Amino acid sequence: MRILVCGGAGYIGAHMCKILAENGFAVTVFDNLSTGFKKNVRWGKLICGDLLDQAAIDTCLNQEPFDAVMHFSALAIVSDSITQPGKYYENNVTGTLNLLSAMARHGVDKFIFSSTAAVYGSPETTTITEETTVNPATPYGASKWMAERILKDFEIAHKIRSVIFRYFNAAGAEPAGQIGEDHDPETHLIPNILQSLNGKDNNKLNIFGNDYPTPDGTCIRDYIHVNDICQAHLSALTYLQNGGQSDCFNIGNGNGFSILEVIAAVERVTGKKVEYEIKARREGDPAILVANSDKLKQRLNWQPEFTELDQIIETAWRYYCR
Ligand SMILES: NC(=O)c1ccc[n+]([C@@H]2O[C@H](COP(=O)([O-])OP(=O)(O)OC[C@H]3O[C@@H](n4cnc5c(N)ncnc54)[C@H](O)[C@@H]3O)[C@@H](O)[C@H]2O)c1
Numbered sequence: 360m361r362i363l364v365c366g367g368a369g370y371i372g373a374h375m376c377k378i379l380a381e382n383g384f385a386v387t388v389f390d391n392l393s394t395g396f397k398k399n400v401r402w403g404k405l406i407c408g409d410l411l412d413q414a415a416i417d418t419c420l421n422q423e424p425f426d427a428v429m430h431f432s433a434l435a436i437v438s439d440s441i442t443q444p445g446k447y448y449e450n451n452v453t454g455t456l457n458l459l460s461a462m463a464r465h466g467v468d469k470f471i472f473s474s475t476a477a478v479y480g481s482p483e484t485t486t487i488t489e490e491t492t493v494n495p496a497t498p499y500g501a502s503k504w505m506a507e508r509i510l511k512d513f514e515i516a517h518k519i520r521s522v523i524f525r526y527f528n529a530a531g532a533e534p535a536g537q538i539g540e541d542h543d544p545e546t547h548l549i550p551n552i553l554q555s556l557n558g559k560d561n562n563k564l565n566i567f568g569n570d571y572p573t574p575d576g577t578c579i580r581d582y583i584h585v586n587d588i589c590q591a592h593l594s595a596l597t598y599l600q601n602g603g604q605s606d607c608f609n610i611g612n613g614n615g616f617s618i619l620e621v622i623a624a625v626e627r628v629t630g631k632k633v634e635y636e637i638k639a640r641r642e643g644d645p646a647i648l649v650a651n652s653d654k655l656k657q658r659l660n661w662q663p664e665f666t667e668l669d670q671i672i673e674t675a676w677r678y679y680c681r
Pocket residue numbers: 365366367368369370371372389390391392393394395396408409410411430431432433434435450454473474475476525526527528529530542
């Protein structure tokens with residue numbers, strides 16, 4: 360099967376390309392390299408292009424008869440989306456719309472979409488199922504929810520079946536340490552803690568808020584290994600190939616860890632002391648977000664391989680040390 364991986368030069372997309380290639384799929388990456396890196400594209404060919412450029416997507420889809428599209432491309436810094444909502448809606452909503460329209464024109468009918476736990480906003484319940492009310496609190500979350508909504512209409516009109524994955528916090532790196540998480544700026548907790556260990560002042564770790572209604576006052580999140588996310592995508596590909604209906608799944612480990620617990624785990628794994636400063640809360644950060652991924656386990660027969668936080672951090676640390 361030939362798979363088009365949009366955003367395959369980014370963190371999760373690059374891991375996906377490796378796993379697809381290892382499983383015998385032919386991979387093409389479409390990416391504008393706005394937050395991704397050419398060096399990440401090692402398991403397929405790279406077409407440099409922007410999802411805001413309809414002609415570039417058409418040219419890409421003209422090159423090969425793709426069996427399915429995986430769509431990892433997005434702008435994904437929550438705080439930036441609050442200050443630059445237009446940029447986020449344009450990139451994430453219009454970009455997705457352009458991609459789906461091109462797929463409809465070229466008869467590509469299977470789509471796997473990277474959505475986010477941010478579509479739930481700040482839910483009342485702490486363990487979130489796919490039935491939990493969607494109520495995004497930020498333009499980033501809203502842009503993903505709008506893209507999810509558009510998929511329903513494209514299925515009715517153009518028979519494009521889709522699997523939507525709502526990721527919780529992607530973390531870790533492929534265990535051999537060849538690729539890993541490299542955002543610039545880095546807003547994710549684990550790589551930021553690891554960077555803070557080099558003692559440079561500009562890498563000092565900030566904790567945003569220690570007055571949340573959680574046992575130690577810091578936010579609690581669900582960390583899911585990047586390879587476990589990619590394995591779910593692989594299962595989704597088989598599911599859609601076998602005629603499966605469009606569906607939406609949470610992906611998380613089902614365990615919540617506070618920022619201070621993650622820091623303690625990094626100290627255990629690295630043997631180094633983490634220094635940090637407490638800052639004011641950030642807008643739009645819910646206190647607790649933990650996934651219930653039972654639906655994914657039951658319907659796509661998925662099980663996370665990296666169930667322990669220390670295991671996940673070990674892979675990130677191995678990549679960071681390389
Ligand atoms: N990392 C996480 O914890 C997390 C959590 C929830 C959801 N997600 C979603 O997963 C996806 C992948 O996240 P990531 O952490 O790998 O991000 P990333 O920034 O590393 O990768 C995104 C890739 O998309 C490309 N891209 C962005 N806009 C584009 C456009 N208009 N045209 C072409 N390419 C474009 C970027 O250059 C980059 O290579 C995103 O959609 C993100 O919203 C990530």
